[in-house]
Amino acid sequence: GIQVEQSPPDLILQEGANSTLRCNFSDSVNNLQWFHQNPWGQLINLFYIPSGTKQNGRLSATTVATERYSLLYISSSQTTDSGVYFCAVIDNTDKLIFGTGTRLQVFP
Amino acid sequence: NAGVMQNPRHLVRRRGQEARLRCSPMKGHSHVYWYRQLPEEGLKFMVYLQKENIIDESGMPKERFSAEFPKEGPSILRIQQVVRGDSAAYFCASSPPYTGYEQYFGPGTRLTVT
Numbered sequence: 001g002i003q004v005e006q007s008p009p010d011l012i013l014q015e016g017a018n019s020t021l022r023c024n025f026s027d028s029v030n031n032l033q034w035f036h037q038n039p040w041g042q043l044i045n046l047f048y049i050p051s052g053t054k055q056n057g058r059l060s061a062t063t064v065a066t067e068r069y070s071l072l073y074i075s076s077s078q079t080t081d082s083g084v085y086f087c088a089v090i091d092n093t094d095k096l097i098f099g100t101g102t103r104l105q106v107f108p
Numbered sequence: 109n110a111g112v113m114q115n116p117r118h119l120v121r122r123r124g125q126e127a128r129l130r131c132s133p134m135k136g137h138s139h140v141y142w143y144r145q146l147p148e149e150g151l152k153f154m155v156y157l158q159k160e161n162i163i164d165e166s167g168m169p170k171e172r173f174s175a176e177f178p179k180e181g182p183s184i185l186r187i188q189q190v191v192r193g194d195s196a197a198y199f200c201a202s203s204p205p206y207t208g209y210e211q212y213f214g215p216g217t218r219l220t221v222t
Binding site: 033035042045086090096097099 | 150
């Protein structure tokens with residue numbers, strides 16, 4: 001099956017800093033999603049991005065499908081950005097395959 | 109437009125009891141997926157259903173677990189004779205009736221087996 005790897009596994013930032021999270025996947029995929037799991041455990045959809053670049057406020061994402069990776073950029077980080085960021089790919093059977101996540105802690 | 113709804117949000121069961129988890133998809137969505145998240149781990153696919161059909165149950169444990177999505181009413185994930193290892197967060201997601209579309213998640217049900 002498809003393997004999804006995320007890096008770094010942990011990230012500690014001071015408020016205001018920028019960061020880049022990476023997601024590598026081992027095979028062609030139909031689509032890719034980024035999620036934020038907040039400290040209360042809720043999964044929030046960030047991006048649905050099979051290819052190209054999208055931006056939403058301080059967050060943006062780029063997927064290069066031909067090279068099998070996606071990047072999530074967080075600019076001017078805030079304490080509310082803390083949590084775990086998951087990348088997940090949709091395979092040809094329509095199920096999401098999740099990476100192991102990047103745990104982000106932002107300190108004031 | 110209400111999001112994906114799950115209930116209960118928290119469920120405590122003693123070993124050997126049954127757990128029933130419910131999921132109502134977003135309006136207009138006919139595809140439902142169940143995922144399980146063990147403590148400190150990522151989410152793992154369990155089952156994919158459409159109305160009255162199980163499309164893919166390759167992630168479901170072979171025993172004690174079952175899922176349904178009836179013509180009327182919510183999708184149900186049922187765990188019989190729960191064991192401590194079943195303690196986890198169970199998430200439901202839904203998507204429109206097209207292949208490969210974005211999945212939207214409910215708030216999850218946190219099952220604790222004592």
